[in-house]
Amino acid sequence: MKTTAHPEAFHARPAPDVAEQLGVDPRTGLGTEEAEARLARSGPNEVPAQAGPGPVLRLLRQFHDPLIYVLLLAGVVTGLFGGYVDAGVIGGVVALNALVGFVQESRAQRALDALSKMLPADATVVRDGVTRRIPAVRLVPGDVVELAAGDRVPADVRLVEVRMAEVDESALTGESMAVRKSADAVPAEAVVADRAGCAYSGTLVTRGWARAVVTATGGATELGGIQHLVATAEVVATPLTRKLARFSRQLSIAIVAVAAGAFALGVGRGTPAPEMFTAVVALAVGAIPEGLPAAVAIVLAIGVVRMSRRGAIVRNLPAVETLGGTTVICTDKTGTLTRNRMTVTTLAVAGRVVPPAEARECLVAGVLCNDAQLGEGDPTEIALLESAIAAGLDPEAIRAAAPRTDTVPFESETRTMTTVHGAVGYLKGAVEEVVARCETELGPGGVRPLDPAALDRLHRELTDQGLRVLAFARFTPGSAPTLLGLQAMHDPPRPEAVAAVAACRSAGIQVKMITGDHAGTARSIAAEVGLVDDAAAARVLTGAELAELPEAGFDETVAATQVFARVSPGQKLQLVHALQRGGHVVAMTGDGVNDAPALRRADIGVAMGRNGTDAARQAADMVLTDDDFASIESAVREGRSVFDNLRKFIAWTLPANIGEGMVVLVAILLGATLPIVPVQILWINMTTAVFLGLTMAFEPTESGIMARPPRPPKRPLFTAALLRRVVLVSLLLVVAAFVVHRAELAAGWSLAQARTSAINVFVGVQAAYLLSCRSLDRPVLLAWPGRSRMFGLGLGLTAGLQLLLTYAPVMNTWFHTAPVGAGSWLWVLGAAVVAFAVVEADKLFWHRVAARRRVSSAREGGEGRVR
Numbered sequence: 001m002k003t004t005a006h007p008e009a010f011h012a013r014p015a016p017d018v019a020e021q022l023g024v025d026p027r028t029g030l031g032t033e034e035a036e037a038r039l040a041r042s043g044p045n046e047v048p049a050q051a052g053p054g055p056v057l058r059l060l061r062q063f064h065d066p067l068i069y070v071l072l073l074a075g076v077v078t079g080l081f082g083g084y085v086d087a088g089v090i091g092g093v094v095a096l097n098a099l100v101g102f103v104q105e106s107r108a109q110r111a112l113d114a115l116s117k118m119l120p121a122d123a124t125v126v127r128d129g130v131t132r133r134i135p136a137v138r139l140v141p142g143d144v145v146e147l148a149a150g151d152r153v154p155a156d157v158r159l160v161e162v163r164m165a166e167v168d169e170s171a172l173t174g175e176s177m178a179v180r181k182s183a184d185a186v187p188a189e190a191v192v193a194d195r196a197g198c199a200y201s202g203t204l205v206t207r208g209w210a211r212a213v214v215t216a217t218g219g220a221t222e223l224g225g226i227q228h229l230v231a232t233a234e235v236v237a238t239p240l241t242r243k244l245a246r247f248s249r250q251l252s253i254a255i256v257a258v259a260a261g262a263f264a265l266g267v268g269r270g271t272p273a274p275e276m277f278t279a280v281v282a283l284a285v286g287a288i289p290e291g292l293p294a295a296v297a298i299v300l301a302i303g304v305v306r307m308s309r310r311g312a313i314v315r316n317l318p319a320v321e322t323l324g325g326t327t328v329i330c331t332d333k334t335g336t337l338t339r340n341r342m343t344v345t346t347l348a349v350a351g352r353v354v355p356p357a358e359a360r361e362c363l364v365a366g367v368l369c370n371d372a373q374l375g376e377g378d379p380t381e382i383a384l385l386e387s388a389i390a391a392g393l394d395p396e397a398i399r400a401a402a403p404r405t406d407t408v409p410f411e412s413e414t415r416t417m418t419t420v421h422g423a424v425g426y427l428k429g430a431v432e433e434v435v436a437r438c439e440t441e442l443g444p445g446g447v448r449p450l451d452p453a454a455l456d457r458l459h460r461e462l463t464d465q466g467l468r469v470l471a472f473a474r475f476t477p478g479s480a481p482t483l484l485g486l487q488a489m490h491d492p493p494r495p496e497a498v499a500a501v502a503a504c505r506s507a508g509i510q511v512k513m514i515t516g517d518h519a520g521t522a523r524s525i526a527a528e529v530g531l532v533d534d535a536a537a538a539r540v541l542t543g544a545e546l547a548e549l550p551e552a553g554f555d556e557t558v559a560a561t562q563v564f565a566r567v568s569p570g571q572k573l574q575l576v577h578a579l580q581r582g583g584h585v586v587a588m589t590g591d592g593v594n595d596a597p598a599l600r601r602a603d604i605g606v607a608m609g610r611n612g613t614d615a616a617r618q619a620a621d622m623v624l625t626d627d628d629f630a631s632i633e634s635a636v637r638e639g640r641s642v643f644d645n646l647r648k649f650i651a652w653t654l655p656a657n658i659g660e661g662m663v664v665l666v667a668i669l670l671g672a673t674l675p676i677v678p679v680q681i682l683w684i685n686m687t688t689a690v691f692l693g694l695t696m697a698f699e700p701t702e703s704g705i706m707a708r709p710p711r712p713p714k715r716p717l718f719t720a721a722l723l724r725r726v727v728l729v730s731l732l733l734v735v736a737a738f739v740v741h742r743a744e745l746a747a748g749w750s751l752a753q754a755r756t757s758a759i760n761v762f763v764g765v766q767a768a769y770l771l772s773c774r775s776l777d778r779p780v781l782l783a784w785p786g787r788s789r790m791f792g793l794g795l796g797l798t799a800g801l802q803l804l805l806t807y808a809p810v811m812n813t814w815f816h817t818a819p820v821g822a823g824s825w826l827w828v829l830g831a832a833v834v835a836f837a838v839v840e841a842d843k844l845f846w847h848r849v850a851a852r853r854r855v856s857s858a859r860e861g862g863e864g865r866v867r
Helices: 015-021 032-042 055-061 066-080 084-105 107-116 222-232 239-268 273-287 291-308 318-324 356-368 379-390 395-401 431-437 452-464 495-506 519-529 543-548 551-560 569-581 593-601 614-619 629-670 678-691 693-698 720-746 751-772 789-807 809-815 822-866
Strands: 122-127 130-135 144-148 156-168 204-216 312-314 328-331 343-349 406-411 416-421 424-430 440-443 446-449 468-475 482-490 510-515 540-542 563-565 586-590 604-608 622-624
Touching (some): 015 204, 156 406, 291 318, 291 629, 312 629, 318 629, 328 569, 328 629, 343 356, 343 440, 356 379, 356 395, 356 482, 379 482, 431 468, 452 468, 452 482, 495 519, 519 540, 519 563, 540 543, 543 563, 569 586, 569 593, 593 604, 604 614, 629 693, 678 789, 693 751, 693 789, 720 822, 751 789, 751 822, 789 809
Parallel strands (some): 328 510, 586 604, 604 622
Antiparallel strands (some): 144 204, 156 204, 312 622, 416 424, 424 468, 440 446, 468 482
């Protein structure tokens, strides 16, 4: 998928040419009048805010949803028939849904605000030949700015003069180490991370000093481009949201159609219209699962609490379930898969790898030619101190014994640093630069002639492993330096990340690394954490290579590649798009501003809480408090458990609603008396949904949950197996209610008593079915998920409420019930036992059918391999 280079390509032109094009002398800067004129043309140097709908419109839009229409209908009908408490609950659910949607829609604006906060308040500028501080918002293209350590770069600039400057661009590019800057031009096709002669708005100068010419401000900067991507990135509805919306539309149509048909049929058969209207309302009230949205919200909220205990803070409730359905995780490298701390892993002396005891002089050089203190300073220099300590040396004692008398700080031109300690000096830097100055090296027997071939061979081996290699030499005034050895380091993988990657892969989840680091480093880490089985054979695509891919095979190439290096923010967005077009549910991790567009576009964005930027956190659905990939694996496990519990609740609640609707419909078709009236249906729905159904939210995670493959994203929420179960249990409820109702009327009991028994049978069968739903696919006694206090508590409270409904005079008055004898409770017990046995037998039958199919498929696969 081809992309074009920056139209100006200032990074590819010599600094004097850039200054000339922008009409400025880098020594004196712009004149005040010219700067004001340019400000009028270019506008202020700020990330422009994107206009969007106002808060009132955003709030009203939350009610434009079929499920909300169904809930509002349920609330109105419930209120009309005296169910004021239930109507209030439904109204509360509608309000809560609207509030959550309103808050989540506002996240995009907060993400954009976070981007604008990355710009500094003031900048040091040269105007009329005078250096002064001005508000950064007043910078214009052509302004000459000065940057020192600790400054945040106020705009995109072309460097014209550099003194040992390094810039932390991790938030913009994902590059884990501070980048050394120079005034040199680079090829036009170089990506942002490789443009040494430029610095970009929002990045941080960590070392040195530079003078630069402003090339772009405000929305024209790289930061402004990312802001545009965040603003225009489509927010993808979660799979659960899409499926529930589809279900609510289908349910609305079905309820209206059935109710209208039943009303017409009854009136046509001579039933008075008011009586039929009462019956039709009962049908609608029974069929509407008004407890479903509340249950979904509660199940997700409990998942949020459980995830928070594992270091994952969820900012968007549906993200809990989405994570459980993830098929691809796109992860950053630095700090997520790795420790984000440089560590020396290899010491080499005289062209071979040696133990620390044989590299003492090299370790001493790493301590003396070093400006860091433990825990403070450049990460590379801190790693050298830690390497010496690990070998048993005392850096403070070494420095006290050889105090520094002179220093030549690190220079980007020579890529070396020199320190002098009395009569002895030490040199540290890039291997090729240090070796070029040496004629001898320290070996096992003392000083000997340098062996360039052996050294070059070892250096290549170390860099091929993704290691950063530094050379160390010692010299005395007037003599050439002697090479003391090499120290190779890298940011090692987290041990827990290795285990988490393995767990994700065994669960059928692809893990892809997308990093701003170099391809060699990315390949090495990918092999170490287990993303690829063979580092040498692993394919790594760089941003430049991605840009050259033809559109025809872009998606297929992305799907087949595990590691991406040196990619731009726009390319990260392209990668997420490509995977989603392939039908994947994509989780994207990131910590920098450059990650924000992809975090917002992904099905679930996961930001780093410890080292992440505000822009990344605001664009994400979930934040990891420990920046650890292992927390993602734990969250996936919890997400799968949440989805399991949602399935269990839906499998339990739908038969009750459909059964209630069918009881009324069958009575209408038969011209019989209603076994249950609307207010009684409301009682059943209100009590069982709260005290029985919501116990499903607290179900423990089933064993082997991470051994399953991800559920196919296109699999409907209501599978054939689930629909079969719903129909079966609905029929059991209808038959049980009618049989008991007719039997008690035939035995001479009053209509109120017969209806009371029908209610109790309905609730009893629901309670028995709830026990069966603790395991949807296997007989519950064979797959007991463990003890659940909420399950027992829910059963006890429901039983108490049914006794209250049956025997309390005030309840008899409100709900048209009447006390019943012991025989009625035998009906309840019998119906519950029969329903439980039938459902368990059905599960056992289909479980065995599935097992036979798996065995048959395995045999066919084996025969195919033999043939």
